[in-house]
Amino acid sequence: MIQKYFPFDKNYLLEKAQLSLEEELIIHLIEHCKSYYLRVNNPLGIMDDTSLKIMEHQTAYTDRLSEFYRHLCGVYRFKFGDNQLELLFDGTDHIIKYRNDWRTAFISWLDDLCEVPQFIRAVLELTVFYPEDRKADLAANRMKAYIEQYFGIRFYRYRGIVEMKIA
Template structure:
């Protein structure tokens, strides 16, 4: 990673905290989505093939959700990032504070996201049902589109994050 600014820039510390918690929070996303689906769409606990697949799924791989996680982390830095470090009086260092802030915001966002059926369906398709080929690309594109619609931000590979202009 090439750093353009001084090493104690808030965004570098925040990005490091986000990258270090990526695996843990992505697994949390999958487990939360499965639990949310079972509670919302199967409150009686009726077992069919889909429900059995969700219940028996063990989250071991998260590679299909890496891009979504990176995009969401970028949106968080865009919305809450400045380069000025805060003065902390509670004994924590900045890394711990940003890790805690990011984790709590991420988990709050997931509750909101899972209320949207398209998001929930895309997460389950990418993890539990793990489609091969074209279907997985469609689910990944749905995840990107979800971020664009929810936050009204467009993410470009070379330009970065740009606020969408709505006519």
């Protein structure tokens, strides 16, 4: 990775903290979506094929949700990032503080994102019901589109993240 600014830029430290939590938070995302789906769509606990498949799925780190995770990381740095380090008077390391702040924000965003059935369906499609054909790419694109809609931003390949202007 090529760093363009000085090494103690807040955004570099924040990105490092976010990437260190990637596997843990993606697994949390999958487990949360599975339990949310079962709680909302099967409150009586009736064991049908779908519920059994979801319950038997062993969650492991998956690279299919890595792009989604990195998009959320970028949105967090865009919304809450600047290049000024805070003064921490309690003696904690900046990386630890940024890890805790990011974990809290990710979990709260996850609660909001799970309210949308299409989001839950896309996560389950990418993990539990991952198809052998190429339809899973559509699920990843739906998740990206929902992030853009939810946060009012657009992802551009060369310009980065841009705030959408609503007339």
